[in-house]
Amino acid sequence: MSYDLVVIGGGPGGYVAAIRAGQLGKKVACVEVERAGGTCLNWGCIPTKALLKNAHLFHTLKHQAKEFGITFDNLSYDWGAVIGRSRNVSDRLAGGVEFLFKKNKVDYVKGYGSVVDSTHVEVKARDGS
16 A cells, blocks of 8 residues: 555554644554554553542542541442453543544554665564464
8 A cells, every 4th residue: 555654653643643644634554553542541641540540539438438428338449340440441542543543534554563665664463464
């Protein structure tokens, strides 16, 4: 295929560049081996902040609930649900990036991208094919 721009990496720099080029009418592909959004959105900053929100809420309920007129007998948490919420937050945001790719006609290519020369990029699937 032929593109005006191929962006390797779907993190914050890559997806913004790809979407903007698409908005400007360029034929664009964004190559990403994992999920759009990069490490921060999928495994770092965002899911960590979601976990911290849960921890903060639990701490507030455990130590300050009575100040708000709230009482309970047994405060507990479901670790699977906590992790599930964190994943859901990241999945929604990554889905938003993928939606913007579609809206701006950016081809989202899953795989490892590498520059072959000044006009060619090679993409290999995760399995090496």
